[in-house]
Amino acid sequence: QVQLQESGPGLVKPSETLSLTCVVSGYSISSGYYWVWIRQPPGKGLEWIGSIYHSGSTYYNPSLKSRVTISVDTSKNQFSLKLSSVTAADTAVYYCAGEYDILTGQLDYWGQGTLVTVSS
Amino acid sequence: QSALTQPASVSGSPGQSITISCTGTSSDVGGYNYVSWYQQYPGKAPKLMIYDVSKRPSGVSNRFSGSKSGNTASLTISGLQAEDEADYYCSSYTSSSTLVFGGGTKLTVL
Numbered sequence: 001q002v003q004l005q006e007s008g009p010g011l012v013k014p015s016e017t018l019s020l021t022c023v024v025s026g027y028s029i030s031s032g033y034y035w036v037w038i039r040q041p042p043g044k045g046l047e048w049i050g051s052i053y054h055s056g057s058t059y060y061n062p063s064l065k066s067r068v069t070i071s072v073d074t075s076k077n078q079f080s081l082k083l084s085s086v087t088a089a090d091t092a093v094y095y096c097a098g099e100y101d102i103l104t105g106q107l108d109y110w111g112q113g114t115l116v117t118v119s120s
Numbered sequence: 121q122s123a124l125t126q127p128a129s130v131s132g133s134p135g136q137s138i139t140i141s142c143t144g145t146s147s148d149v150g151g152y153n154y155v156s157w158y159q160q161y162p163g164k165a166p167k168l169m170i171y172d173v174s175k176r177p178s179g180v181s182n183r184f185s186g187s188k189s190g191n192t193a194s195l196t197i198s199g200l201q202a203e204d205e206a207d208y209y210c211s212s213y214t215s216s217s218t219l220v221f222g223g224g225t226k227l228t229v230l
Contacts, residue, residue: 045123046158046166046209048219059217062121095165103219105156105211108177110165
């Protein structure tokens with residue numbers, strides 16, 4: 001079965017760059033699907049960060065676009081998120097997910113999520 | 121982009137039916153048949169319950185159904201069960217080529 005697992009530092013200092021990786025198992029990232037990052041601040045709702053296809057095509061949330069980079073490494077079957085110049089407002093559980101068709105919301109597969117806290 | 125509008129909370133008794141609304145605009149919900157619904161238990165990742173307005177993924181109970189009228193999409197849960205108590209989120213494709221979520225609805229089974 002398809003599994004996604006996020007990894008990365010749980011604590012990031014303000015103004016630094018948040019970096020997370022999502023390893024996909026049970027499915028070749030090059031076979032299709034779009035790969036997505038979503039976050040959820042504590043006690044709040046979901047926010048789409050951005051999506052990437054294995055070809056490297058990306059789509060970003062306009063409110064985060066200037067600070068976000070999503071990349072894919074097909075050789076390692078994983079994709080990554082970098083969010084620069086973080087502040088306390090970026091504290092959230094970050095989820096990676098697999099979407100059947102771009103931006104349709106058909107998010108069939110989800111990682112368990114990883115909490116990232118921005119604090120000095 | 122503005123979040124889609126959902127009621128903060130809804131409640132119902134076991135066996136009853138409830139409906140959660142998700143209101144957007146003609147640039148998102150009203151303009152495309154790409155509305156999805158997710159169920160989320162505390163501390164867990166969301167689970168896809170409905171996609172393309174009314175389609176159910178394999179394994180999702182047929183007690184869950186989706187529909188859309190104009191700029192408002194709806195999730196209906198029939199034969200409410202205690203296990204349905206969770207947070208529910210909608211999402212939609214937008215004309216700006218982005219994905220937008222609703223603010224979420226807490227369902228309480230009385």
